[in-house]
Amino acid sequence: MSTELNISGMTCGHCQAAVTKALKRVPGVQDAEVDLQTGRATVQGEPDVQALLSAVSEEGYTAQVRQ
Template sequence: MTTTTISVEGMSCEHCERTVGEALRGVDGVTDASVDREAGRASVEGDAEPDELVRAVEDAGYTAHA
């Protein structure tokens, strides 16, 4: 299993963290996701491709970079 870290911009509260985490956990191949709004990043476990993770976060309304 791989851990991928992506940068996430635009999170300002706990609701934002939850939204991003739910979006990431909804990606096929993701087994867990941890989101830190203060650090502006998310750590994702599983075998999903980084571009799929970025797309999920952007679809949830935030900016992301692998």
């Protein structure tokens, strides 16, 4: 299963790396890819969606589930 997120507030490679690491630490995540240019993240696995949003928020960015 994959979950798509829109991430706001990323401006550089460091931001991208921080969000990627935060998402990968969430239980249930098998892999996470974050695209700085599009502001999108694709998370593989079966994590709790609220945990994903919280992990991004704790790094100082905003995330929303893509519809």
